[in-house]
Every structure is written in structure tokens, then in C-alpha cells.
Amino acid sequence: MKITRLVPIILHAPVTRGSIADSTHSITHWGAPGVAIETDAGLTGYGFSGTHAHLATDRLIVDCAVHSYGPLLLGEDPREVRALWEKLHKHAPVQWVGRAGLTHLALGAIDIALWDLKAKAAGQPLWKLLGGSAAKKVEAYNTDGGWLNWPIETLVSDCRRLVESEGYRAVKIKVGSPDPATDLRRLEAVRAAIGPGVRLMTDANGKLTLPEAIRLGRRLADYDVVWFEEPTAFDDVLAHRRLVEAIETPIALGEQLYLAAQFRDFIHAGAVHFVQPDVVRLAGITEFWQVADLAHSYSLPVVPHVGDMCQVHQHLCFAHPGCRLLEYIPWLRDWMKHPAQIRDGHFIAPEAPGAGMEPTADALARINRA
Numbered sequence: 575m576k577i578t579r580l581v582p583i584i585l586h587a588p589v590t591r592g593s594i595a596d597s598t599h600s601i602t603h604w605g606a607p608g609v610a611i612e613t614d615a616g617l618t619g620y621g622f623s624g625t626h627a628h629l630a631t632d633r634l635i636v637d638c639a640v641h642s643y644g645p646l647l648l649g650e651d652p653r654e655v656r657a658l659w660e661k662l663h664k665h666a667p668v669q670w671v672g673r674a675g676l677t678h679l680a681l682g683a684i685d686i687a688l689w690d691l692k693a694k695a696a697g698q699p700l701w702k703l704l705g706g707s708a709a710k711k712v713e714a715y716n717t718d719g720g721w722l723n724w725p726i727e728t729l730v731s732d733c734r735r736l737v738e739s740e741g742y743r744a745v746k747i748k749v750g751s752p753d754p755a756t757d758l759r760r761l762e763a764v765r766a767a768i769g770p771g772v773r774l775m776t777d778a779n780g781k782l783t784l785p786e787a788i789r790l791g792r793r794l795a796d797y798d799v800v801w802f803e804e805p806t807a808f809d810d811v812l813a814h815r816r817l818v819e820a821i822e823t824p825i826a827l828g829e830q831l832y833l834a835a836q837f838r839d840f841i842h843a844g845a846v847h848f849v850q851p852d853v854v855r856l857a858g859i860t861e862f863w864q865v866a867d868l869a870h871s872y873s874l875p876v877v878p879h880v881g882d883m884c885q886v887h888q889h890l891c892f893a894h895p896g897c898r899l900l901e902y903i904p905w906l907r908d909w910m911k912h913p914a915q916i917r918d919g920h921f922i923a924p925e926a927p928g929a930g931m932e933p934t935a936d937a938l939a940r941i942n943r944a
């Protein structure tokens with residue numbers, strides 16, 4: 575099988591109720607810039623990054639994928655994914671201008687498309703190709719009821735619905751309000767609504783200073799919070815280490831880290847407990863697996879962030895021993911051929927061959943901005 579063409583795709587999918595916010599972002603659409611990789615065997619692989627749907631930046635990502643990396647792939651066998659990852663990752667003209675950021679997101683999208691082709695060529699869902707089992711329990715926790723722009727009444731009714739009607743046993747809400755007292759009021763109201771038996775996580779999206787994170791972090795134990803996600807500056811290993819020493823609630827982070835080496839530094843420093851790699855921030859599945867193995871070797875749970883909206887990570891969670899819990903956000907489900915399925919708060923192993931991010935014809939017709 576040989577690669578014959580790369581086609582750019584930029585999906586912009588509406589988010590829940592038209593607009594969501596966390597402490598540092600407010601978005602109306604989720605961006606999935608990526609590629610279709612065509613072959614002479616008639617198989618096509620699909621892979622995407624995950625962005626805030628800024629079209630000019632999404633175009634830079636797909637241009638990098640198609641025009642900077644694309645020529646290196648033509649004529650190659652897509653099943654040689656790891657060798658091709660090395661070839662592209664070390665390609666000097668691109669590495670010279672970015673060993674993280676745009677070039678990394680572009681390589682990640684390509685890597686996902688190559689694994690998609692490898693799984694399709696084998697006639698298997700990616701989790702089976704990677705040696706996983708459909709019998710494994712992969713629990714879902716829901717983030718889509720906890721946005722910071724939801725008024726407290728909506729926040730409480732959404733979290734109650736997710737638990738009582740949709741069967742989730744874990745929900746996450748955003749913190750990092752301008753007034754910390756607001757965060758505490760929201761935490762108290764949600765904890766009262768969902769009861770003591772449901773797990774509750776919080777996420778500050780990097781907003782707080784270290785003193786603010788210590789002050790808020792010390793109160794989280796009052797609400798039995800499972801983890802404090804991205805409390806302070808994304809790259810500040812020392813600050814997170816100090817926070818680990820100052821508060822009881824475990825620290826979660828990783829959605830903003832581009833490199834396995836960054837995860838190594840946080841893990842080696844004891845600055846993280848719940849490790850949250852994302853295939854659309856790292857350079858795809860190939861780099862994700864390095865991070866998941868490293869975290870697992872330190873006995874740290876791997877709970878991927880879902881910049882892919884669960885589509886690829888559900889496969890990886892059925893296969894990697896470090897993954898038992900996965901975030902759920904629904905923004906791409908209406909646009910994917912095989913959307914993630916959840917029953918009684920757990921993912922159902924996908925059956926279709928591939929890595930999970932094949933868009934529908936409707937998506938390509940209606941929300942493709944390429």
C-alpha cells in the first residue's frame with residue numbers, strides 16, 4: 575500500500591448551547607484541522623488536531639501537514655507508522671521552526687491518520703490492533719455540564735441530569751471565577767445536588783497564580799474533589815510541585831503539554847498525579863503511548879484530555895493498562911461516522927475498523943472550512 579495524496583480538512587463544530595467558557599477561554603466552535611491521507615489501495619485515513627476554531631491558525635496547521643510534511647509521505651507505506659513518525663519528526667526544515675506548537679499539531683493529525691489506515695488495513699478497530707479488549711471497563715466522566723458561563727442554576731441542573739438521567743458517576747466543573755467565593759458556592763451547590771457518592775473534579779485551565787491556587791486548593795477537600803486540574807501556569811513544573819506539597823487534593827494536568835519530555839519533567843518532579851495527555855496536542859498516538867507508558871511506570875493514572883472529543887482516546891483507553899477513565903465532551907459526535915457510545919457511564923468499545931476520527935459526508939459538506 576502506498577500513500578498517494580493528502581487532502582486538507584478543517585471542521586468547525588458548534589459547541590454546547592452555542593458558547594462555552596472556562597476560566598481562560600470562551601468559544602462558539604471546536605476546530606478539527608486535519609487531513610485525509612489517500613492510498614493506492616483505495617483506503618483513506620483521517621486524522622485531526624483540536625483547536626478553538628480560529629480559521630487562520632487552522633489553515634497554518636493543515637498547510638504544514640499537507641505542504642511541509644506531505645511530500646515526505648508520498649509513495650510511503652502508511653502502515654510503517656512509527657518509522658514515518660521518526661522521519662517527519664526529525665525533518666530538519668520543519669523541526670528548525672517548531673518542535674512544539676503548530677508543527678506538532680500537524681504531525682499529530684498525520685500520525686492519527688496513519689494509525690487509522692493501519693487499523694483499516696488490518697480490518698480492526700485500533701484498540702484491537704493495539705492488543706486491547708472490549709471487556710475492559712472504561713469509565714466516562716462528563717465535562718459538558720460544568721462550563722464557567724453556565725449560571726449556577728444551569729450548572730446544578732446539568733450536573734444532576736448527567737448523574738440521575740444519563741448514568742454518569744463522575745462530573746467535572748470549571749473553577750477560576752473572578753471571585754473565588756463564586757467557585758466555592760458552585761462547588762457546594764453541585765456537591766449537594768449530586769450527593770456524596772458521585773466523583774467531582776475541578777478544572778482552572780491555568781488561570782490562577784500559585785498563591786491563589788493554594789488558597790482555593792485548600793478548600794477543595796471540603797467538597798471531596800477528586801483532582802484539581804491545570805491550577806496554574808501550564809509549563810511551571812516548580813509551581814505545581816509546590817502546590818502538591820501545599821494542598822491535599824491531587825493535581826491533574828497535561829492537555830496543554832506538547833512534548834513527552836514535558837510530561838517527563840512534571841512526572842519526575844512529583845508535580846502531577848493524574849496525567850492527561852492528548853493525542854491532538856502531542857504528536858499523535860505515537861507520542862501519546864510514550865507518555866502513557868511513562869506515567870504508568872510511576873503508578874500515575876492516565877486520564878486523557880479529549881481534544882479529539884473521545885474519538886481516538888476511547889480506542890487507546892481500551893488498550894493501554896494505565897487508562898481506566900476518560901473525559902466525555904460531545905462536540906464532534908454528530909459529525910463522526912462512528913461516534914463514541916456510552917452506556918451506564920462507561921464507553922462501549924467501537925467495532926468499526928480504524929482509529930475513530932472519520933467524518934461523515936455531511937460533516938465534509940456542511941462544516942468543512944478548508
Ligand SMILES: O=C(NO)[C@H](O)[C@H](O)[C@H](O)CO
Nearest residue numbers: 596599601717777779829879
Ligand atoms: O479543559 C478542558 N477539558 O479538560 C476543556 O477541553 C477546555 O475547557 C475547552 O476545550 C475550552 O478550552
Ligand SMILES: [Mg+2]
Nearest residue numbers: 777803804829
Ligand atoms: Mg482541562
